[in-house]
Amino acid sequence: MLSNAEVMSFLNEVADEFPAAVSFAAGRPADKFLERLDPAALLNAYNGYDKFTNSGSDTCRSTSRLLQYGRTGGIVTDLVAHQLREDDNVPAAPERMVITSGCQEALALCLTALCQGPTDAVLVRNPTYAGAMGAVDASKLFLYPIPLNNDDLAEGIEKATAELKRVGRRPRVLYLIPNFDNPTGRVIDESQRRMILEICAKHSIIVLEDNPYGMFRYEGLSITPLAALDKVGCVIYLSTFSKTLAPALRVGALTLPESFFGNRTAVREIWREIVQRKSFNTLNTSQISQAIVGGILLQQGGSLRQWVRPAVAWYHNSRDMMISALEQAFAPFAESVRWNRPLGGFFLSLELPFSFDERAVRECAVDHGVIVMPMRFFSLDASQDKRIRLSFSSASPEQIVAGIASLADYALNRAASNLRVT
Amino acid sequence: MLSNAEVMSFLNEVADEFPAAVSFAAGRPADKFLERLDPAALLNAYNGYDKFTNSGSDTCRSTSRLLQYGRTGGIVTDLVAHQLREDDNVPAAPERMVITSGCQEALALCLTALCQGPTDAVLVRNPTYAGAMGAVDASKLFLYPIPLNNDDLAEGIEKATAELKRVGRRPRVLYLIPNFDNPTGRVIDESQRRMILEICAKHSIIVLEDNPYGMFRYEGLSITPLAALDKVGCVIYLSTFSKTLAPALRVGALTLPESFFGNRTAVREIWREIVQRKSFNTLNTSQISQAIVGGILLQQGGSLRQWVRPAVAWYHNSRDMMISALEQAFAPFAESVRWNRPLGGFFLSLELPFSFDERAVRECAVDHGVIVMPMRFFSLDASQDKRIRLSFSSASPEQIVAGIASLADYALNRAASNLRVT
Numbered sequence: 001m002l003s004n005a006e007v008m009s010f011l012n013e014v015a016d017e018f019p020a021a022v023s024f025a026a027g028r029p030a031d032k033f034l035e036r037l038d039p040a041a042l043l044n045a046y047n048g049y050d051k052f053t054n055s056g057s058d059t060c061r062s063t064s065r066l067l068q069y070g071r072t073g074g075i076v077t078d079l080v081a082h083q084l085r086e087d088d089n090v091p092a093a094p095e096r097m098v099i100t101s102g103c104q105e106a107l108a109l110c111l112t113a114l115c116q117g118p119t120d121a122v123l124v125r126n127p128t129y130a131g132a133m134g135a136v137d138a139s140k141l142f143l144y145p146i147p148l149n150n151d152d153l154a155e156g157i158e159k160a161t162a163e164l165k166r167v168g169r170r171p172r173v174l175y176l177i178p179n180f181d182n183p184t185g186r187v188i189d190e191s192q193r194r195m196i197l198e199i200c201a202k203h204s205i206i207v208l209e210d211n212p213y214g215m216f217r218y219e220g221l222s223i224t225p226l227a228a229l230d231k232v233g234c235v236i237y238l239s240t241f242s243k244t245l246a247p248a249l250r251v252g253a254l255t256l257p258e259s260f261f262g263n264r265t266a267v268r269e270i271w272r273e274i275v276q277r278k279s280f281n282t283l284n285t286s287q288i289s290q291a292i293v294g295g296i297l298l299q300q301g302g303s304l305r306q307w308v309r310p311a312v313a314w315y316h317n318s319r320d321m322m323i324s325a326l327e328q329a330f331a332p333f334a335e336s337v338r339w340n341r342p343l344g345g346f347f348l349s350l351e352l353p354f355s356f357d358e359r360a361v362r363e364c365a366v367d368h369g370v371i372v373m374p375m376r377f378f379s380l381d382a383s384q385d386k387r388i389r390l391s392f393s394s395a396s397p398e399q400i401v402a403g404i405a406s407l408a409d410y411a412l413n414r415a416a417s418n419l420r421v422t
Numbered sequence: 423m424l425s426n427a428e429v430m431s432f433l434n435e436v437a438d439e440f441p442a443a444v445s446f447a448a449g450r451p452a453d454k455f456l457e458r459l460d461p462a463a464l465l466n467a468y469n470g471y472d473k474f475t476n477s478g479s480d481t482c483r484s485t486s487r488l489l490q491y492g493r494t495g496g497i498v499t500d501l502v503a504h505q506l507r508e509d510d511n512v513p514a515a516p517e518r519m520v521i522t523s524g525c526q527e528a529l530a531l532c533l534t535a536l537c538q539g540p541t542d543a544v545l546v547r548n549p550t551y552a553g554a555m556g557a558v559d560a561s562k563l564f565l566y567p568i569p570l571n572n573d574d575l576a577e578g579i580e581k582a583t584a585e586l587k588r589v590g591r592r593p594r595v596l597y598l599i600p601n602f603d604n605p606t607g608r609v610i611d612e613s614q615r616r617m618i619l620e621i622c623a624k625h626s627i628i629v630l631e632d633n634p635y636g637m638f639r640y641e642g643l644s645i646t647p648l649a650a651l652d653k654v655g656c657v658i659y660l661s662t663f664s665k666t667l668a669p670a671l672r673v674g675a676l677t678l679p680e681s682f683f684g685n686r687t688a689v690r691e692i693w694r695e696i697v698q699r700k701s702f703n704t705l706n707t708s709q710i711s712q713a714i715v716g717g718i719l720l721q722q723g724g725s726l727r728q729w730v731r732p733a734v735a736w737y738h739n740s741r742d743m744m745i746s747a748l749e750q751a752f753a754p755f756a757e758s759v760r761w762n763r764p765l766g767g768f769f770l771s772l773e774l775p776f777s778f779d780e781r782a783v784r785e786c787a788v789d790h791g792v793i794v795m796p797m798r799f800f801s802l803d804a805s806q807d808k809r810i811r812l813s814f815s816s817a818s819p820e821q822i823v824a825g826i827a828s829l830a831d832y833a834l835n836r837a838a839s840n841l842r843v844t
Binding site for chain 1: 428430448450451453454456457459460461462464465468469472485486488489490491492494523524526527530534553556557559560664668669670671672698699701702703704705706707708709710711714
């Protein structure tokens, strides 16, 4: 299996080699929504936060305050807590939060702070976000992937717990993206969320609920996050401004529950442990970035709903374009090609009648001008070998139509040559 | 022993409680030199880098490029490599570098990437930078402190290696601040540096040469860094813009040697390992911060010598003021109080005739209005209990005179009460 960095470098290499190719590989926001944060807008946000937090007139003092070393837990916890309550319906409070250098750091810190026992294991779904598997691996933690085809995730957790017990381990953490999952695009419904919480409470498993795509719902009603459904205290909520504002800010946050399984002291202890690890990892998150985030939150009255509205409309249309393009281009494949219709987010999952590996990525790029992400890059076994992840977030409607048609051409060729071989 | 985060939170608490107290505790740049980076200057630097790297006229594309996810190893490696060659005399090259979220991340990544064997140990001097001990501890690595009173550091390394061997371990990494050490202010001379390199080459120990204060020399000639003296390939050079530009940028860098002990392939392998760990830790360093650093380097013609000149003059004067104040205020103590006269950097070390603990910090702050840093916070044993670290970088000349006089008052009181007790 390729590592995450190797995957990225492989994909970048392919993209560099074929700059004209349409890419459905990268899970990044569309450039046009980043352009709103032009240099003047960045400065404006920075100044806005600076003025808001500096009641006196001593602007010099204020300038140096933001540019100095700062609080390890972050300086915009109050504004971010407010935004999470408003936009994500998460019962966040500043004193239970840590601002991190992107959500990836939040994830890495939670994993190492929580999994200190020699028998601790981390549960993920298979497939899952490659950065989660990588963080588990980098900290030499034990990873247990729960098969995705088990639709009853609560049952999957129960089985995993029993199996781990047999080998002398216990599940300590469950990592999940309940909304518009990366890489599958799937959503966990509310009844499943409640069952997951119940089983996690039973086995003292802490859920790391990662919600980077939650603001990007294109249809249906939003589902209450696990962090809000959680009554026993077993959910840490991970959030990021990479998709709503800009990846380059590298500002994320983690929010601890009010208690861990009823124990409020444990929350202070885990918070201190995480803050200490943060201080030895990156000291504190750039206060320049934090001030920009804070300034935009102030400008927007505390919520990013309005800010993301044009992007939500755009991605919604992109999803519809991709689904239509798939229906049209893959019509000849009848039942042998399947995809899901994600209710939000950046991704959908496509299943092909043949295995899709690194060589296929290259062939697709070379001969058909389209770059896609094999689902095997998000998996530890062969279960995902026939699937690919298609991102519709950063391609234009024209590119989506052309790219899906090219992908179907490739698939037809592959299927034909497979027939010949057989 | 208190942890680093606990130390900082304790000191912040004391500082918050006594805002009028003079603080010699924090090792931070003087506010007045951060004020040069006012919002307009930040914007100017950001725009300058943007224009420089964007040869075409497509400014929208350029904006979104900087705001997107970016290269894990960083985008300003060429400019930073040039600056390190110019200013630090380090043979840096972009392809052997990684830009990190502050130098703390560079340190953490090097430690975990290099020390993967179960018998690997990390050598540090005792006392040393608390963030280094913390990073070692956070990764559950084995720490071996070499006593500072052993002036022959090469001999100390030899002894440590022998002792570790006896318990089935081997030293894998040596962490050092050769210029104006934090916390002691000491410099390792060139002949010692050569001997250290020799002994490290002999035992295949990799030196992490951390040089945050190298640009701040107040007298004497600069000494060639270990990374430049290194002929066998055993030095990784760690650098930061926190002291030269601003801590809030959170931009540091690590530079690998051309070979590890003659093996050039090993450099590519370690580089890839570090980049992979970086991708699972923080994905990439904020491109906003990187662009600001890049823009200032471009404005300054590639070197920061001119930029730091006023700060060097200021800190030089501050050091002189502190030494004079010490000579005057501690005259009554004759031989029982000693301090060093650092040739650069932010710190000096003061030895008192009594033990200086957390209670002493509080008494000093409450009764004498001066906050200092016990040297025990940088140590794993009791050897430093009578020493304190005095930072002269952020106090004004008036504060230095007043603060040192207050400290002497406290010391006189302590000595008198000690006499009464005896």
